[in-house]
Amino acid sequence: MQTGFSNAERAEVLVQALPYIRRYVGKVVVVKYGGNAMVNENLKQQVMEDIVLLWLIGVKIVLVHGGGPEITELMDRLGKKPEFVDGLRVTDKETVDIVQMVLAGKVNKTLVNLLEMKGGRAVGLSGMDGRLIEAKIKDERLGYVGEITRVHIQPVTDLLDRGYIPVVSTVGCDREGNAYNINGDTAAAHIAGALAAERLIMMTDIAGILRDRNDPSSLIPEITLAEAKGLYETGVISGGMIPKVDCCIEAIRQGVKNVVIMDGRVPHSILMELLTNEGAGTWIREGE
Numbered sequence: 001m002q003t004g005f006s007n008a009e010r011a012e013v014l015v016q017a018l019p020y021i022r023r024y025v026g027k028v029v030v031v032k033y034g035g036n037a038m039v040n041e042n043l044k045q046q047v048m049e050d051i052v053l054l055w056l057i058g059v060k061i062v063l064v065h066g067g068g069p070e071i072t073e074l075m076d077r078l079g080k081k082p083e084f085v086d087g088l089r090v091t092d093k094e095t096v097d098i099v100q101m102v103l104a105g106k107v108n109k110t111l112v113n114l115l116e117m118k119g120g121r122a123v124g125l126s127g128m129d130g131r132l133i134e135a136k137i138k139d140e141r142l143g144y145v146g147e148i149t150r151v152h153i154q155p156v157t158d159l160l161d162r163g164y165i166p167v168v169s170t171v172g173c174d175r176e177g178n179a180y181n182i183n184g185d186t187a188a189a190h191i192a193g194a195l196a197a198e199r200l201i202m203m204t205d206i207a208g209i210l211r212d213r214n215d216p217s218s219l220i221p222e223i224t225l226a227e228a229k230g231l232y233e234t235g236v237i238s239g240g241m242i243p244k245v246d247c248c249i250e251a252i253r254q255g256v257k258n259v260v261i262m263d264g265r266v267p268h269s270i271l272m273e274l275l276t277n278e279g280a281g282t283w284i285r286e287g288e
Helices: 007-024 041-056 068-077 093-117 154-161 184-195 225-233 241-253 269-275
Strands: 028-033 060-065 122-126 133-137 146-151 165-169 171-173 179-181 199-204 222-224 258-263 281-285
Touching: 007 269, 028 041, 028 184, 041 060, 041 093, 041 165, 041 269, 060 093, 060 154, 060 184, 068 093, 093 122, 093 165, 093 171, 093 179, 122 154, 133 179, 133 184, 146 184, 154 165, 154 184, 184 199, 184 241, 199 241, 199 269, 222 225, 225 241, 225 281, 241 258, 241 281, 258 269
Parallel strands: 028 060, 028 199, 060 165, 122 165, 133 171, 199 258, 222 281
Antiparallel strands: 133 146, 171 179, 258 281
């Protein structure tokens, strides 16, 4: 296959990546997967390739996924109109059944199958397996939308120890057996925190945190928690970016070394972020 690169150039790329590979081998990296990278078939294939490549070189990858568009699509087919309050899906008993079917069933097993086809070893979990994600009602207006109360991380660590890629769908449960729809970013932050992950990667549909939301070139490549507070106050972090950055800050407070919000629409953005010196989004860290 002709790629335009000589063998020497390919070898040089691998050598340049070596310090980054050394940094992450044996470390846990959690990837929150969603947005356009999930519904675009070409991007989906590339994300799975990135994850398998990292797994093959010894990185302990955990993939946490959502599936909002697929849930909406099935609701439409069933004649059920989606409702949202403050950006969160109102989830009655019928809707939580749909969420469970789509996330823990179709989406989760599709991703597991793709990873296996790319040469990885993956096992799918929902937040209900092993009571991985325990939750309670977040807001009575939202129905079965869950607020995480506890994470039992052992099902994930058991899979990592046995050399698998855990693929986690964000459905939680309570002690009474109720299922809950859990926000994917929140679930990823709590899981990464429970694992004391080296890095949490939040894939989004924008380049990262922008000083001017209409100008992709105004990307802020790196911020500390203290700087994030100032960006809230000046309105740079606003709208839909607020809950996402809140989750990143929560992950760091729970023990994650650093978090990156990056553009999942860019091909192979995960590899760019982890194995190059340029990165692919906004890096959030605790401090100096």
